[in-house]
Amino acid sequence: MLRIEHLTKTFGDKVAVDDLSLHIAPGEIYGFIGHNGAGKTTTLRSVVGIQSFDSGEITIAGIPLRSDPLACKRQIAYIPDNPDLYEFMSGIKYLNFIADVFGVPADLRAARIADYAARFELTDDLAQPISAYSHGMKQKLAIISAWLHDPKLILMDEPFVGLDPKASFLLKGMMRELCDRGGAIFFSTHVLEVAEKLCDKVAIIKQGRLIRSGTMEEVKGDESLEEVFLELEAD
């Protein structure tokens, strides 16, 4: 679903991502962990096509990002670390805007909005302006908008921040549902317990370099993910 080959991105003298390669297959929930400033967000933004990169190749569902970014973007959805949405719109207007851009037919979008908004208990608030939403409500809206066009790959940067326990639980279920339908999820997190329970595979990045990746068992062995992560960080 997603192939990242030798991705390198520098900001001036600083190498943010250094020769990173990752392959994510359909059906996989792939966790991406690393300390602050390790290069997680830069990698995610590069895959989404909103950050240019110096070298390497990214392909999404077999489509090279460099040569056909629009076709790639049609396959994916992205939730950034901070849900900065159009505050001048109401929740429903934002969802309709996203649905229009992705060409989701009217009936289908209505059904999906009704379903996801009900799950996140956001239905009553959809007519409210986003400026009146709490951080958690914005995050829920961002999640609904990401799922609205049924993408093949969803990229999320710290998706559980700001969500209440029930919404976190729901999100985990939705992530698994999507992967069961053949989709894939690539997300960064600092909540290692969540990553350990939820992810099929995990990658650990340090100072822009991939230092370990594979199935959860391969990466952590008999230890906990937290112990492995702290050991690797200490090296």
Next chain:
Amino acid sequence: MVKTLLKKQFAEIFRNYFYDSKKNKARSRAGTVGYIVFFILVMVVLLGGTFAVTASSLCAPLYEAGAGWLYFAIMGLIAILLGIFGSVFSTYTGLYLAKDNDLLLSLPIPVGTIMLARLMGVYLMGLMYAAVVIVPAIIVYLITVPFSLSALIGCLVFLLLLSVFVLTLSCLLGWVVAKLSTKLKNKSIVTVLVALLGIGVYYFAYFKAMNLIQDLIANIAVYGPAIREKAYGLYLFGSAAEGNLLGMAASTAFVALCFFMMWRLLGRSFLNLATATGGSEKIRYTARREKQRSVSSALLAKEFGKLTSNANYMLNCALGTLLIPILGAALLLKGSTVVDVLSSVFGSVDTTAVLLCTALCMACSMNDSAAPSVSLEGKNIWIPQSLPVEAWQVLRAKLRVQLLLTMPVLLFASLCAVFVLKASLAVSLALLVLPQLYTLFFALLSLTLDLGHANLGWTNELAPIKQSMPVTVAILGGWGYSILLAGVYLLLTPPFGAAVYLALFALVTAAASLVLYLRLRRRGGKDFMEL
């Protein structure tokens, strides 16, 4: 602490002068100086020049009649009007809607200190507007009358008092707007309507005042003493600028008292208003079937949504949509008189046609919604960048808003001009086509400028809407175009007549538009994605 906050405040206001967001690095010293000199030139030469003309027509007759105080009182009142008009909505936004209010209020900083720092931003804005009137007035006065140190000191005290008084009144009105905003549902529209009412009152008062001033100058010997007797406060206010000690003391005491009362009022309500989330009732969502729109329609609707939700954006960048039809209607009502006068002054209908065309182009410069449109994406820039749309589609939607806001109303005004002018078919066609082409050029220029100098890191939306380089340069570019259009014709009086002249200008405008369009198509998308 105040120093730190002021540094932050000014860093935001003047960021574009010192920092090149495109190159992500500080500007060179020459670049910074160039920017500042350019800004000063704009304010002093263009705006200040207008008021210098008014000041010179008033100063000598009033001073010679022993009513120098009245000269300063009149210029002071104009400065106060302009200062308040220019800064009242900025005051509301700057004080209560700054995006970092929550952050600053959560820090161990006294509320009064935050208020003081915010007020300095408002003060600068009011000072800028007031100075545009009063500095030329002072210069004209000092040139006209024999020099005295007391008058120089008086003028400086007058400038200071005036700016503080403008700040006080702006803050009071900003407070009223903030109070109303917590109760209103469609605040943007209401704000725009109130502002339009304000503009109407301003122009009504301005035209009335012009007549009154002429009457006043003619009968100064009678009116001067009468005004002094019946409005002694006004006399003291004006005489302060002439170095009258009693006037300075009384005016200082009055302004200080007003400022103190305003400070107390703001101090009591600032926290509540700055953290208010709106008192309007919650709207409960009821599901209904939405029609599927094309990507272009969705992007256009998004841009219009952004515009209509923001009173400052509408007032500063789309006012022409309301005023251009008024100009057209005014042409229908009074145009024949104007045309007769112009034609008799310049001796030909051709010159009148060029001047009308110039007026139409200048009016079009009131609509520059594309100039801050990229910057206004702010932290939401990730949305259009990550969606499966061409960057050009996003940019085109921004262009379309400006074109749709301007072209139809401008066509109406052009038709009114054609109707009134009763010129040849060729001139009439030129009057219809050139303003439309100019609208296209102006929109392309506005967007190109913002794309090249986008400021996405603002915490106060006024930074991109009112205080940004793209907006300033776009408006000045528009004025420059209009001045060029009329100036070249008046200077050269080409033998081939207005129709050919306007057609040539139209060709040049079309060519310039094509260059900008091709540049946007080829490089705009890349520039947008790299923001």
